[in-house]
Amino acid sequence: MRKRWLRIPAAWITPLGVIGAIIAVAWVGIAFTARLWIPVDPLSQDLPRLQAPGIDTLMGTDALGRDVFSRLMAGAGVTIPLALTLVLMSLVVGTLIGAIAGYFGKWVDELLMRLTDLVMAFPTVILAMVVAAALGPSLFNAVIAAFVVSWPQYARMTRSIVLGLRTQNYVMAGRLMGFSPFKTLRVDIAPNVVGPILVLASLDVGTAILLLTGLSFLGLGAQPPTPEWGSMISAAIQNFDSWWIGLFPGLAILTVVMAFNFVGDSLRDIFDPTSQVSRAAARS
């Protein structure tokens, strides 16, 4: 039985998925180890200011004389774990709410789905910005704001799957055998939810990183002197001529988001070979 989990089916190995997985794993590895091997303390301001990339400083220095490369690597340790936490939180809460709404129906469903409607009545970045501004600028509050806008998609998707399965014969059979609602959800329904939710979550890691760095770019997330990619790019606006300050953090965001998108998109082919419907369509 255990062996089955270790073997990866050949169909899973696609160029896109493999490239994505390698880059994603590399970034996650950097995120959790960067503090141990970066050449310079990301907060120290001892280097010459606005130095172009060269032999001593791989990616140059910023306006305060801090090493961009060290800040970039340390920044992975700020953004990526937070994004993963955010996705996990949204996944757990959203899936639970969706399952409850779909399974119990009636007013519970009505109430919970109107709540998701309300969140989705705003463009995501706008609502996240409003919430983060109201809570006050901090990285923690930015994560809360991002959570507020990201759980509904999980709830919507889970609900629609549960609704479709609720009246299936095998589910009814389980209930007639005396399964409690939560046993039904766990035993008969959950296995059908795992695939689609996994796809959604892997794509959502990218969205979460874009959202968190975007909020930091707006000054509503990480506060100085935290080495965070979004606020590093924001600082680059003040120093247009020193292109290296903003270029590298942006490339970092691009590659890590792209990696998770590649993985998510390949996972979708596996779990749902017939449809390539974008997740946006699942949301609307």
Next chain:
Amino acid sequence: MGKPARATRKYPPRSPLVGYLLRRLGTSVLLLFGVTVVTFALANLVPGDPIAAALGEGAASNPATVEAYIQERGLDQPLPVQYANYIGGLFQGDMGISLRTAQPVASDLAKAVPATVEIALLAIVVSLGVGVALGSLAAYRRGKISDQLVRVLSLIGLSIPTFWMALVSFNFFFLQLRIAPGAGRLSPILPPPPPVTGFFTVDSLLAGQWVTFTDALAHLMLPVFVLSLFTIGLLTRFVRTSVLEVLDADYVRAGRAKGLSGPRLFFGYVLRGASLPILTIVGLAFGVLLSGTVLVEAVFAWPGLGSYAYNSATSLDLPGVMGVGLVVGVVYLTINFAVDLLYGVLDPRVRLA
């Protein structure tokens, strides 16, 4: 026996379309109400001190000032009354005073809206054009190299941080290559055209100012390009799916059997059938664009909602941020309402659902 049938209604049966429109309008009004509840709650109920935020640290330390502010704003009244006051104020265009500009938020925003709508409309047109072309290409060549390439490109489009792309492209095309015009909506030497629509391109055409028109259009290029990248990725993927579904449909096969091919088959049959599902995604794409402007406009010093939001957010001007949230929420609701209406008119099946 049972209750009398409901057929005893006195009014004549409505057409399904009218019923659909009314239902949809009802939902939109409810959501609009919900949007105001959200902004009201965030502005007044969140932990933290909205009074200190509104008055500034200095004034908030003076009890008399705080008391006067509470009286003036009715903050000592029960919440439902406060909410009613808030709604009443909104109807009169009162969205509070910006802490940053010291002007009423409503008049600030009124000036900013046309600049953003001009960008967003142009971006949606560009994204639709490119998205339909790339998506259809990928669908026609399903599984081939070009399909794979389009897939990777659209995924990359969905992965680009727009605020970074704005910075990099501005730096590259303006500062390095000097082929793009600088920041803002017009070159500093040109006066803005006489305002009619608020869109500089349209207004300059109406006034017959060719130089202003080309200049305004040139200034639009870079922001529109940056904003469109994400929506192009979104639309390309969606168009591919819709076109693939239609390509297998019987009526397209019938068209082929009749000997149709090339543009006639594509525009008359395939795209016509695929356009309805594509329409549903346009509302969402518009929301993405509105989100994008917040992150992009500031880099180009584009005086729209996005720059206003950016400046309000970075200077922690809560009334300003809430104003943007409210206006964008309302615009987004309106767009989605319009899209749904159009869909209901074009596709009879939707009305009955």
